[in-house]
Amino acid sequence: MVLPNFEYMAPKTLGEACNLLAELGKGAMVMAGATDLIPPMKDRVIKPEYLIDIKRIPDLDYLEFESTEGLKIGALTTLRSIETSPIVKENNPAVAHAAKVVASTQIRAKGTMVGNICNASPSCDTAPILLVQGAKILVQGPNKDRCISIDDFFVGIKKTSLESGEVVTGIIIPPLGENEKAAYIKHAVRKAMDLAIIGVAARLRIEKGICTDAKIALGAVAITPIRAPRAEEILIGKKLTEEVIAEASVAAMNSCNPISDIRASAEYRKDMIRVFTKRAIKQAMEG
Numbered sequence: 214m215v216l217p218n219f220e221y222m223a224p225k226t227l228g229e230a231c232n233l234l235a236e237l238g239k240g241a242m243v244m245a246g247a248t249d250l251i252p253p254m255k256d257r258v259i260k261p262e263y264l265i266d267i268k269r270i271p272d273l274d275y276l277e278f279e280s281t282e283g284l285k286i287g288a289l290t291t292l293r294s295i296e297t298s299p300i301v302k303e304n305n306p307a308v309a310h311a312a313k314v315v316a317s318t319q320i321r322a323k324g325t326m327v328g329n330i331c332n333a334s335p336s337c338d339t340a341p342i343l344l345v346q347g348a349k350i351l352v353q354g355p356n357k358d359r360c361i362s363i364d365d366f367f368v369g370i371k372k373t374s375l376e377s378g379e380v381v382t383g384i385i386i387p388p389l390g391e392n393e394k395a396a397y398i399k400h401a402v403r404k405a406m407d408l409a410i411i412g413v414a415a416r417l418r419i420e421k422g423i424c425t426d427a428k429i430a431l432g433a434v435a436i437t438p439i440r441a442p443r444a445e446e447i448l449i450g451k452k453l454t455e456e457v458i459a460e461a462s463v464a465a466m467n468s469c470n471p472i473s474d475i476r477a478s479a480e481y482r483k484d485m486i487r488v489f490t491k492r493a494i495k496q497a498m499e500g
């Protein structure tokens with residue numbers, strides 16, 4: 214299937230990109246790796262009149278770690294760079310893992326983590342790990358820049374809280390504290406090139422044998438990736454015994470409202486949330 218007609222624009226500055234997006238309105242879309250854009254354009258599911266390619270804008274491809282601020286990931290940093298980066302593997306291995314389980318090596322060599330979250334698919338693999346780690350989304354608009362908490366970023370299926378003319382410039386993932394560990398587990402039929410049936414991320418702080426903080430996030434079981442606050446409450450302040458983990462996993466299962474589709478039934482998804490929450494908690498405990 215050939216692509217429909219569209220106008221290609223490649224601004225050289227962020228200001229130019231924001232102004233173009235604001236002027237051209239809903240017919241214009243930002244293009245990074247284009248891995249999420251091209252297939253639905255070919256299928257005529259989306260028909261942008263203008264693609265604003267941001268790849269010629271300098272300084273958007275970066276990957277840094279600072280002990281106070283954490284991991285900084287640019288809008289043009291590919292999933293493959295994140296997955297293979299010694300900086301990420303050393304300081305936040307769960308983020309490297311979440312990048313690694315997306316699609317295939319070829320797709321990850323083009324696709325970005327920023328594009329992954331801006332596409333805002335409920336099954337997007339990098340969202341749960343960003344949710345449990347309190348990531349901040351850096352945004353540049355035509356008149357101002359701002360920072361959106363990942364908790365406020367996803368607002369619906371393929372919908373984010375970005376406003377007209379806004380471009381995401383990067384993601385900041387705060388550093389894991391002492392005694393904190395995180396994990397993301399994707400459940401899919403095939404190991405590569407398969408969207409998640411469900412995904413679960415966990416971040417735990419364990420001090421003197423007691424869980425003093427917990428964050429659980431779920432993918433592919435609601436219209437957006439979500440947190441599971443009741444499951445978190447059950448874990449906090451307790452020793453993480455089999456019984457406590459099982460109780461939290463049931464709470465996570467009860468907090469989601471999945472659909473049935475070609476990948477799995479709603480009932481199966483719910484049960485897998487129970488199973489994989491248990492596994493994600495244990496994996497985070499072990500680091």
Ligand SMILES: Cc1cc2nc3c(=O)[nH]c(=O)nc-3n(C[C@H](O)[C@H](O)[C@H](O)COP(=O)(O)OP(=O)(O)OC[C@H]3O[C@@H](n4cnc5c(N)ncnc54)[C@H](O)[C@@H]3O)c2cc1C
Pocket residue numbers: 242243244245246247248249250251252267288292314315316317320323324325326327328329330331332336337338339375379380381382406407408409
């Ligand atoms: C065969 C195949 C398999 C896949 N498997 C998986 C999978 O297993 N798991 C998974 O999570 N994803 C999967 N994907 C989806 C995809 O690869 C990712 O979502 C990818 O990370 C998107 O990044 P990109 O740079 O290509 O974004 P693009 O395609 O360029 O853009 C995606 C969306 O984000 C917007 N956007 C991009 N950058 C910005 C920005 N800086 N500011 C504002 N808006 C922006 C675009 O306008 C568009 O709406 C798969 C895709 C394909 C084609």
